[in-house]
Amino acid sequence: MxxxxxxxxxxxxxxxxxxxxxxxxxxxxxxxxxxxxxxxxxxxxxxxxxxxxxxxxxxxxxxxxxxxxxxxxxxxxxxxxxxxxxxxxxxxxxxxxxxxxxxxxxxxxxxxxVPYVDSLEMTFPVGLDFTGGDFTPVVGFRAHLNWRNFSLGGSVTNTIYFPERIEKNIKVNSSWFVNAEFAWEFGNLDGPRRNTIGIGYLVNQDNSQLFSGTTLQAFYNRKLNKNISIQVGVIGTENLKTFYPTIGIRFW
Known part of the structure; x- marks a missing residue:
């Protein structure tokens, strides 16, 4: 210029x-x-x-x-x-x-x-959900291939459950979900993709004390800024006979 x-x-x-x-x-x-x-x-x-x-x-x-x-x-x-x-x-x-x-x-x-270069984004989100009456910390790994307005990828997340103490011992129970995700942000190229939807499958059904049988989750995540987001969703468990709404916060 x-x-x-x-x-x-x-x-x-x-x-x-x-x-x-x-x-x-x-x-x-x-x-x-x-x-x-x-x-x-x-x-x-x-x-x-x-x-x-x-x-x-x-x-x-x-x-x-x-x-x-x-x-x-x-x-x-x-x-x-x-x-x-x-x-x-x-x-x-x-x-x-x-x-x-x-x-x-x-x-x-x-x-x-403006030329755009596709990129691979990898993050390690952590957070806290309220799931079926229990507070459940969440940790995981997320990878997305970014295009200009949207990205495709997946994540592996662990919903951590603390059952009632037995003989004063604290036991940590893990529920591992594998999730497919789609993120987008149309009309704004200045910031991160603020919208993400995903669907996940519980892979350790036999070892989870919080969920049982075939368990799936669906969620929507909305970024508030670069490092914080709010997530809402639903988890269907017991072969999709019982459903728990979830709401939580994520830190990236």
């Missing part, structure tokens, strides 16, 4: 209205009329790229400042090495419609023009 130009002139506004249909994020007719009436274009920010292409942003200066937009888009455009050569690409910015929001425009640019 070599040059940034801010233009604010009547001639530019006329040019915009003659090319309004060429923006990458047009609105429906009624919303477009509403946008043009209440938040008309007052300024245009032009990013000149090294491959002789340009990114053009149309905006209203009561909503955005050129300086703030430069800070938002400069780091993104430095990574956008798949941006086509000798091409002008335009976006309209407005806070009141999802297609024209700053978040969505940045998302579209990153999705289309």
């Amino acid at each position: 070599k040059r940034i130009i801010l233009v604010s002139s009547l001639a530019l506004l006329c040019a915009f209205h003659s090319q309004a249909q060429e923006v990458e994020n047009p609105l429906g007719k009624s919303n477009q009329e509403w946008l043009d009436r209440d938040w008309p274009v007052t300024d245009t920010l032009v990013f000149d790229l090294p491959n002789e292409s340009t990114l053009i942003l149309y905006f209203n200066n009561t909503e955005f400042s050129a300086r703030d937009l430069e800070e938002e888009f400069e780091p993104l455009l430095q990574k956008a090495t798949d941006f086509p050569e000798f091409k002008n690409i335009s976006y309209r910015l407005n806070k009141n419609f999802a297609p024209t929001s700053l978040k969505n425009v940045k998302y579209q640019l990153e999705k289309k023009y």
